Amino acid sequence: MNKPIDSKQIKDSTTEVVYDEVAATPTLNDAAEPGGMGCSAPSTEPSADGCHAGKDEMLKAAKLAGQSDILDQYAKDYPAGPHDQPQSMCPAFGSLRVGLRMRRTATVLSGSACCVYGLTFTSHFYGAKRSVGYVPFNSETLVTGKLFEDIRDAVHQMADPEKYDAIVVTNLCVPSASGVPLRLLPKEINGVRIVGIDVPGFGIPTHAEAKDVLAGAMLKYAREEAEQGPVAAPRADNSGGRPTITFTGEMFPVDPITLGQLLEPLGLAAGPVVPTREWRELYQALNCAAVAAIHPFYAASYREFEAAGRPITGSAPVGYEGTAAWLEAIGTICNVSEADISAAKQKALPGIKAALGGISIDGTITVSGYE
Ligand code: SF4
Known part of the structure; x- marks a missing residue:
């Protein structure tokens, strides 16, 4: 017959074995804990937790990083309405999908690996059938500006006019909040247009509006090209000469x-x-x-x-x-x-x-x- 189980034995066997007191060290997230440090000042380096870090913290970091103009424009263009931001998939999926559906267009994401994993997973689930470029970062490359240099190197390597009309580079939440300056990328390399956009989840309500962010950026680029001189004719014109x-x-x-x-x-x-x-x-x-x-x-x-x-x-x-x-x-x-x-x-x-x-x-x- 089995011996009865001693309840004290169970308790002891599930108790964590610790070797030092490191786990008791107060952290920045302990604001609510007695004796915790809390966040004494807003950091310009956003948390790599992305959308889990809290919209307000990310917005604060982005504004400190000089992104106010873009965020104010987004707030004007895409008012959140009485329900604020609906619970939906990552907004950047909208612009990613727009780029992936265009002929001769490459897409490059800059953001946390977990965000890129989710976005590429979803895009392939929806039949993207092409690669999504990714420029990874760590806190050092983010803070020193090396991430921007890595993105610039990546677009230079990719800009093959035989393959592409355009390369779309998207800053996800963390690089957007850090102010990685995609506007400083070359406008064009070897005839391949470079379009940089910021699509932060803390500034764009849903993926529906993110489609407009990329569509608007491309229309702006194309309008300025057309103002300079002749541009490519449409591949197919079924208008029969009508407006x-x-x-x-x-x-x-x-x-x-x-x-x-x-x-x-x-x-x-x-x-x-x-x-x-x-x-x-x-x-x-x-x-x-x-x-x-x-x-x-x-x-x-x-x-x-x-x-x-x-x-x-x-x-x-x-x-x-x-x-x-x-x-x-x-x-x-x-x-x-x-x-x-x-x-x-x-x-x-x-x-x-x-x-x-x-x-x-x-x-x-x-x-x-x-x-
Ligand atoms: S990029 Fe998308 S998944 Fe990543 S933190 Fe922002 S909203 Fe979340």
Whole structure:
């Protein structure tokens, strides 16, 4: 028969064996502990804990590192709203995905290894099928400026015009909070454009807005190129010589075709969708008659379209009244005649009415989501 278990024995066997008193040393995180040191002054070196370090601490560090202008612009462009920042995946995934979906575009991340692991894992889960560059750092290279030199060396090594139109370098939370100055990277190496962006989780609410950060940076670059002289023509131009409407916000592949059918009676054609799939589409997007702001939060992109003198109208052709209002708005900003606007409505609206009449929903619809 087994001997009864002695409860004292269990307690002793689970007690940690210690050899010195190191574990009792007070740390910076012990503010709440009696006798702890706490944080006496904000550090300019952000914690490598990234999003676990606390948004306020990261913001404080970033402002001390001279990033106020960028953060103020983000706060203006992407107001958090009454619910503050929703719990979602790392915001940088949005801009990473935009870059990974573009032809002849390389992406390089600068951030904590755990962030890069999560971001590359997610991007490959979504079928990226290409490498994501990574420039690692430690606290020494971060503080001494060596990280910036490493990033600069990396883009010089990668800038092969045979392979790339552009290289996108993204500062994640810790390098953004430290003020790693991507704006000082060369603008172009061997004809390959270098686009540096800061996409900190403590400044960008969700990955939806991060898409605009990269799309806006690329549009700005392309607009300035177009202002200097001739630029590459689009690979495919299905406009048939008609003025085009550029759409903002990712959509399903069939959506631009449907939108093009709605626009046809107005004498207009569907242009590119921003974020674009290729660099030269950026010029085509800027060269539109007007912009349909399908997704509302592309603030940086709208700034570039405004700078290029392009009118913008919001919303999307959804439902009977929504489609009527959208056609009216697009027709009006493109100076289309009343007769053609009416013809466009006549073509689209009866079918919508019939379809909705056949499947009317009597109830309350709760709309949820952030994009
Ligand atoms: S980069 Fe993303 S995962 Fe990393 S700390 Fe920032 S928000 Fe978190």
